[in-house]
Amino acid sequence: MRRIGIDVGGTNTDAVLIEDGKVIRAVKAPTSEDVTAGILDSLKSLGSTGVLEGKRIDGVMIGTTHFINAVVQRRHLTKVGALRLGMPASASLPPFCDWPEDLAALVCGGVWMVEGGHEYDGRPFMPLDEAAVTKAAHEMKAAGLKSVGISSIFSPLDPSHEKRAVELVAAVIPDVAITCSSDLGRIGLLERENAGLLNAALADLSRDTIAAFEKAIRDSGLDAPLFITQNDGTVAEAAQARRLPVYSFASGATNSMRGAAYLSGLADAMVIDVGGTTADVGQLKNGFPREANSVVKIGGVRTLFRMPDLLSIGLGGGSHVSLDPLKVGPVSVGYRLLKDGIAFGGKQLTTTDVAVAAGILDLGDRSKVAYLDEATCQKVFGEAARLAEEAIDRMKTEAADVPLIAVGGGAFLIPEKLPGVSQVIHVEHGDCANAVGAAIAQVAGECDQIFKDLTRRDAISAASDIANDRAVAAGADRATLQTIESEDMPLAYLPGNSVRVRVRVVGDVKATA
Amino acid sequence: MPLRDITLDDIESLAVGAWVLGTGGGGSPYLGLLNMRALYKEGYRVQLLPSDELADDDWIAAVSNMGAPLVGQERLTDSRTIARAVDLMERHTGYRFRGIMALEIGGGNSIQPLMAAAHLKRPVIDSDMMGRAYPEAQMTSVAVGDLAPCPLTTVDVRGLESVVEKVPTWKWMERVSRKICVEYGSIASTCKAPRSGAEVKKWGIHGTTTKAIAIGHAVREAQRNHTDPIAAILSVEPGKVLYRGKVVDVERRATEGFLRGRTRLDGVDDWRGAGMEINFQNEWIVAWLDGKPVAMSPDLICVLDSVSGEAVGTETIRYGQRVTVIALPPPPVFLSEKGLQHVGPRAFGYDIEFKSIFA
Numbered sequence: 068m069r070r071i072g073i074d075v076g077g078t079n080t081d082a083v084l085i086e087d088g089k090v091i092r093a094v095k096a097p098t099s100e101d102v103t104a105g106i107l108d109s110l111k112s113l114g115s116t117g118v119l120e121g122k123r124i125d126g127v128m129i130g131t132t133h134f135i136n137a138v139v140q141r142r143h144l145t146k147v148g149a150l151r152l153g154m155p156a157s158a159s160l161p162p163f164c165d166w167p168e169d170l171a172a173l174v175c176g177g178v179w180m181v182e183g184g185h186e187y188d189g190r191p192f193m194p195l196d197e198a199a200v201t202k203a204a205h206e207m208k209a210a211g212l213k214s215v216g217i218s219s220i221f222s223p224l225d226p227s228h229e230k231r232a233v234e235l236v237a238a239v240i241p242d243v244a245i246t247c248s249s250d251l252g253r254i255g256l257l258e259r260e261n262a263g264l265l266n267a268a269l270a271d272l273s274r275d276t277i278a279a280f281e282k283a284i285r286d287s288g289l290d291a292p293l294f295i296t297q298n299d300g301t302v303a304e305a306a307q308a309r310r311l312p313v314y315s316f317a318s319g320a321t322n323s324m325r326g327a328a329y330l331s332g333l334a335d336a337m338v339i340d341v342g343g344t345t346a347d348v349g350q351l352k353n354g355f356p357r358e359a360n361s362v363v364k365i366g367g368v369r370t371l372f373r374m375p376d377l378l379s380i381g382l383g384g385g386s387h388v389s390l391d392p393l394k395v396g397p398v399s400v401g402y403r404l405l406k407d408g409i410a411f412g413g414k415q416l417t418t419t420d421v422a423v424a425a426g427i428l429d430l431g432d433r434s435k436v437a438y439l440d441e442a443t444c445q446k447v448f449g450e451a452a453r454l455a456e457e458a459i460d461r462m463k464t465e466a467a468d469v470p471l472i473a474v475g476g477g478a479f480l481i482p483e484k485l486p487g488v489s490q491v492i493h494v495e496h497g498d499c500a501n502a503v504g505a506a507i508a509q510v511a512g513e514c515d516q517i518f519k520d521l522t523r524r525d526a527i528s529a530a531s532d533i534a535n536d537r538a539v540a541a542g543a544d545r546a547t548l549q550t551i552e553s554e555d556m557p558l559a560y561l562p563g564n565s566v567r568v569r570v571r572v573v574g575d576v577k578a579t580a
Numbered sequence: 581m582p583l584r585d586i587t588l589d590d591i592e593s594l595a596v597g598a599w600v601l602g603t604g605g606g607g608s609p610y611l612g613l614l615n616m617r618a619l620y621k622e623g624y625r626v627q628l629l630p631s632d633e634l635a636d637d638d639w640i641a642a643v644s645n646m647g648a649p650l651v652g653q654e655r656l657t658d659s660r661t662i663a664r665a666v667d668l669m670e671r672h673t674g675y676r677f678r679g680i681m682a683l684e685i686g687g688g689n690s691i692q693p694l695m696a697a698a699h700l701k702r703p704v705i706d707s708d709m710m711g712r713a714y715p716e717a718q719m720t721s722v723a724v725g726d727l728a729p730c731p732l733t734t735v736d737v738r739g740l741e742s743v744v745e746k747v748p749t750w751k752w753m754e755r756v757s758r759k760i761c762v763e764y765g766s767i768a769s770t771c772k773a774p775r776s777g778a779e780v781k782k783w784g785i786h787g788t789t790t791k792a793i794a795i796g797h798a799v800r801e802a803q804r805n806h807t808d809p810i811a812a813i814l815s816v817e818p819g820k821v822l823y824r825g826k827v828v829d830v831e832r833r834a835t836e837g838f839l840r841g842r843t844r845l846d847g848v849d850d851w852r853g854a855g856m857e858i859n860f861q862n863e864w865i866v867a868w869l870d871g872k873p874v875a876m877s878p879d880l881i882c883v884l885d886s887v888s889g890e891a892v893g894t895e896t897i898r899y900g901q902r903v904t905v906i907a908l909p910p911p912p913v914f915l916s917e918k919g920l921q922h923v924g925p926r927a928f929g930y931d932i933e934f935k936s937i938f939a
Contacts, residue, residue, distance in 0.1 A: 156737045157656035159615050186765040187651050193738065220654045255653045257611070350900075357900070461902065463826075567650070 069124050071291070072506025073109060074322055074499075075102070075131045081502035082109040084118055090330075092118050093499040102133075102276060106283035114287070124291035126576060127284050128302050130505040131295070133276050134269050135316040138366035141169065145214045145244075146176035147267040148207040150236070151260065152183030152195060152219035152228045162218070162260055167367035174268045176212045179203035183228045184220030187565070188519060192220050195228045197235060204239035213240070216267040218248035218260035224516050244270035250311060253515050254567070258362060258371040265368060266313040273312035277305055294508070294542075294576065298374050300325040300355045301511035301573055304542045316365060317374045320347050322504030324356045324375065327472040329507050330494040336470040337459055337488070340500065341477030343385040344399035348378045348458045351472075353551045355573075380458045384477035388416045388447055395450045410436045421447045422479050451480045460487050474500035510576055512538025512548075515569040523566060527553060530568040543574035583627045583703055588620045590793050591694065596890060597796030598690030600813065601788070601908075603880050604894040605863035606687015606713030607649040615659040616691060619698045626694050629679050629703035631784050634777035639675040640705055641666045642722075642775060643692050644683035646734070646757065647767035649895060652688070655767050659695035661737050665771040666696050668733040668741050675774055681705035683720065683772055685788040686713025686863070692769070707784035711911035712880050715838055715862040717757070718750035719923045721913045722775065725783040729753040733771045736764040785911040791817070799889040809889020810904050820937060822867060822875055823856045823905040824849050824886060830897055838862055843883075843897055845905070856905065858883065860894040865928045867905060875937045876925045878910035909938045 068088075074081045075098060083093040094112045099105035106129070113119065137143045149162035161178050163171045181199035184192040207215060215236055219228045226249035233245050248256075248263040281293055295308035296318040302308075308315060323340040334354040340347045350357045356375035363374045381397020385404040388395055400407040400415050407413035410423040410431030422428040424436035425444040463469060468489035473481035474497040483491050496503060514533035518526035531550060539545050552571040595609040616626075634640070643662050645652070666680060680693040680700070685708040697704045709720040717723065732744040732753060742760050747753045761768040775783075794816045802812035813819065825845035832841035838861050845856040857868045864881035867874055875881050883892045886902040897903075914923050915936070921927065924934045 153655075155658075155739075157658060158737075159618060159658040159660065160611065160656045164618065165614055184654075187648070187654070190765070192655070192765065254650060256656060257653075463900075 069122060070506045071110070071113065071124055071127045072502040072504070073106060073127065073129045074319060074501035074505055075105065075129065075133070076319060076501070080105050080109045081499045082113045083496070083499050083502040083506055084113055085503065085506045090496050090503060092116065093496050093502065095499065102279040103283045103286070106280060107286055110283065110287040110289065119289070124289055126294050127289065127291050128294045128296055128505040128508050129280055130318040130322045130501060131276070131315060132319050134272065134312040135365065137269060137272050138170070138265060138368075141173055141366070143272040144173050144268045145271045146212060147174050147264055148176045148210070148212040148215045149178045149260075149264055150200070150203055150215055150217045150232060151178075151180045152200075152217070152232060153192065153256070154180050154182045156184070156192065156220060157256065160257065162216070162264060165257065165369060166261070170366060170368065174264065177207065177210055179206070183232075185222070185225040185228070187221060187224070187517060189225055195231055197231070200232045200235045201239060204236040207236070208240045213242065214244045214267045214270040216246045216248070216260070216264040218256065218263055220256060221254075222247070222249035223254055223259070246311075251313070253371045255371050258369050261368050262313055262370045262372060265365065265370070266311060269312040273309050277309045281305065296322055296505045296508045297511070298372060299358065299511060300504070300508060302508040302576065303510070307541060313372065316372060319501055320349070320377055321356050321375050322501040322508070323347070323474055324349050324351055324504065325354065325507065326500030326502070326504030327351070327474045327494070327497070328354045329503055330474070330496060330500060331472045331492050333470055333472060333492070336472050336492075337463065338472045338474065339455060339459065339478075339481055341473065341475040341480055342383050343404060343476065344381070344383045344401050345379045346382045346455065346458070346475070346477065348380070348462045349375050350462055355551060376462075378458050378462050380454055382451060382454050382477075382480065384417070384419045384480070386418045388418055388421060390416075390443060393446055393450055395447060395454065418447065418451060418477065418480055427479050448480070448482065452482050452485060455481055456485050456487065459485065463487065473497070509573040510538055510541050510543035511571055511573045512536065512541060512543065513569070513571045515567070517565055517567045519565050521566070523555060526566050526568050527555060527570065530570040531572065534570045534572045538572050538574055542576055544577040545574070548572045548574040582633060583629050586626045586628050586694070586704070588617065591616045591620075591691070593793045593796030593800055594690060594789065595796065596799050597792035597794065598685055598687060599891040600795050600799070600882050600884065601685050601690075601711070601792055601880065602687035602713040602891060602893070603863045603882055604860055604892070604897075605715065606684060606689060607652055608893070609688045609691050611652065611657050612688050612691030612695065615657060615695055616698075619659060619695070624698040626697045627703045628706050628789060631705050631707045631780050631786055634678065634705070634780055636776065636778035636781075638678035638777035640775045640777065640780050641669060641677040641680045641696070642683050642709060642772040643680060643696055644689040644770055644772065645692055645767070646761050646770050651765060651767045655737065655765065657688070658737055660699060661735055661769040662692045663696045663699035664741075665733050665735040665769040666700060668735060668743070669731070669771040669774060672731060672733060672743050673774060677702060677774070678777070679703045679705040681780065681784070682708040682789070684708055684710040684713045685792055686710065689713070690789070690792055704789060705780065705784070706789045707780060707786045708788045709783075709785060711785040711788055713863050714923060717754040719927070721783045721785055721911065722779070723750040724913055724916070724919045724922050727775070727779055727783060728773050730773050732757055732773060734760050734764070734768040735770075736768060740764060783913070785913065802889060810884060810886070810906065813884075813889065813906065817908050818938075819906045819908040821904060821906050822881070822937070823847065823851050823854075823869065825851055825856060825903065827897060827899055827901045827903060830899060839894060841894070845903065848902075858905070859930070861928055862894060864894065866925055866930050866932070873925075873932050875907045876930070876932065876934060877928065878914035878919070878923045879936050879938065880908040880910060882906050882908060907937050910936065
């Protein structure tokens with residue numbers, strides 16, 4: 068097994084080559100405006116020692132913040148026609164109703180609501196009004212819309228109305244890109260629909276970005292399939308990722324945590340990823356980040372994405388330090404660290420300067436920070452440790468001491484001993500943990516739906532079968548599948564022993580034959 | 581105090597405060613809030629009327645949405661549906677309602693009367709029948725007062741309408757209306773038995789919309805100012821902190837159509853080393869500290885996110901959450917012998933004597 072992992076961050080693009088479970092080579096390069104060129108550069112740099120020559124690569128796994136940045140910065144978004152199947156219900160809360168106005172103005176290309184949808188138990192809520200769907204499609208076509216988001220009541224349980232609407236719309240607008248809310252999972256019409264509309268808004272950017280990634284791989288001379296890493300630490304094949312870009316929103320942080328697990332050999336631990344500006348604290352369970360269970364807002368839009376549960380604090384390698392009174396962060400010099408830090412001839416004292424003064428880092432000019440005595444350095448590190456300790460304690464889910472893996476360029480701020488932590492682990496290649504996490508990503512399948520009149524065991528078993536099939540469809544090797552989450556919740560008020568079951572399975576990417 | 585305008589900011593606060601008073605149940609008020617934002621944007625306005633302004637022979641509509649919170653997340657509440665339930669009751673009885681009140685101030689049902697009031701151009705009465713949220717129809721002040729349980733109207737967004745004309749008891753009303761609700765798809769908008777002004781004044785739990793707004797306002801202010809939201813709640817309500825801790829276990833089971841279970845917490849701060857367990861039936865019912873009951877219904881047990889101060893529901897509470905448990909005083913109507921028969925610990929199957937933490 069030989070894989071390349073690439074993390075395209077805001078500042079740096081990291082790339083690693085992993086062969087039979089070992090990191091062979093890791094490189095860091097500045098991220099470039101031209102996506103293809105940036106990735107091509109890092110692939111060239113990775114291969115400059117000849118490690119890639121004559122070797123078959125099983126996959127290039129790329130993690131990117133392109134899509135979430137597009138939403139947050141309101142750039143490169145496509146106008147979307149929203150089609151909801153479920154009238155006469157929910158009419159007072161149409162699609163886009165809880166979006167920030169500026170984003171809705173950019174994305175909303177019109178709203179169409181027609182009869183359709185299902186009940187919680189699978190009965191049709193209303194028959195699908197096919198004529199109205201076709202009429203809506205003609206209006207969308209007349210408005211010049213090329214991207215459509217379709218949602219339907221209880222479509223995670225029964226997606227048939229959404230699927231039929233896709234056929235009807237595609238018959239009218241042949242080159243349309245359509246996102247179905249049922250492809251995005253969970254119960255909660257508004258949040259699921261929001262996710263679908265965001266996804267549809269990324270249709271053009273997703274197509275162009277994935278094409279640029281593929282071109283970079285081709286131009287580098289590699290013959291390897293492209294995978295895109297997902298929020299939950301797994302990957303999707305390029306074709307699926309192109310269709311569902313929202314699933315890669317939070318993959319950077321997830322990759323760091325998964326990389327930390329891999330490099331340390333621990334499956335259950337706390338992780339702190341200390342970058343230049345912020346430190347993200349999360350928890351690994353079974354080698355995957357614990358997911359946030361609640362509503363996650365992306366660029367101001369409520370969604371129910373599968374996202375890691377992270378706590379970000381303003382502590383990093385570029386954090387401003389003031390000595391009297393003692394304060395570390397949350398402001399940071401960010402990417403100007405190597406210019407603005409005192410050890411580098413600048414004027415702003417940072418945590419990196421303090422580490423240089425203490426002899427922990429060998430960077431810049433140590434004489435410029437020689438005025439910082441040992442006791443002062445220790446006080447600054449003590450404050451950084453206190454901030455980290457507080458964040459870790461807030462994210463811990465058990466009272467007992469747990470191991471902590473410290474990764475990222477600012478990991479030097481995490482001391483060898485912390486209260487509430489059994490052991491602090493610093494790992495080799497920890498500064499490229501995100502690219503390592505991308506390289507080792509797996510494929511997942513999930514099922515989240517309501518089962519009626521089944522025993523609890525049969526319901527979980529039925530859900531597992533669905534999740535397994537979905538994982539295989541997404542490119543997993545069936546022999547390696549394992550269940551990493553299984554949760555069942557009986558439903559208040561619903562008759563007939565209704566139980567909602569959520570099962571998630573993961574497996575290794577199937578090797579290309 | 582006469583009629584006063586409810587501002588949109590009041591409604592934003594109501595959504596937060598009513599979720600706290602929901603004591604773990606009642607469903608999230610978020611979708612109700614979205615409806616009100618839309619209505620206010622279209623120019624609709626709602627006013628609040630204290631119940632002591634009512635004449636004895638006024639008629640008041642009591643409304644609530646009934647069903648599974650999960651279905652409510654897919655079939656989103658439409659402000660017009662609850663107005664239709666009131667309209668159906670007016671057509672059925674021939675009454676013209678002076679105002680509209682909430683059945684339960686806890687959770688999403690706190691906003692239903694505002695939606696009906698906006699469409700029907702009547703005031704919201706500043707009273708409800710629970711002072712919190714409870715799972716069953718007989719767990720209300722009007723049931724404690726043995727007021728008539730019928731008629732009741734139920735309405736579905738597709739135009740289905742039913743009237744329950746006659747039932748002998750509140751428990752019968754619960755059974756029959758529940759059946760209708762399930763057929764509708766486990767969600768229905770209902771107008772409960774009409775109440776006279778005299779009945780509302782005698783049996784209503786008063787000032788609860790104002791109270792929910794005040795609680796929510798305190799929490800939102802604290803969030804804005806980065807001060808302690810729990811302390812903010814306790815500055816407007818005479819409550820007590822019971823515990824601070826972390827969720828270490830949640831066990832849920834559906835029995836007889838309810839969500840029952842328990843959650844276990846591990847203490848932090850002053851409670852380090854002490855364990856709390858809270859039992860629930862849709863709402864938080866009994867809190868045990870190291871095996872001893874410390875708070876129980878009808879005292880309000882509120883589990884709050886320690887950082888945001890916002891309520892944590894029994895359906896959504898999860899492992900690892902940091903919570904603060906507080907108790908708020910119960911409506912006095914539930915403290916009588918009859919009141920405790922309806923909502924005391926034994927009404928939920930706990931063979932313990934009610935002892936208020938505020939006694």
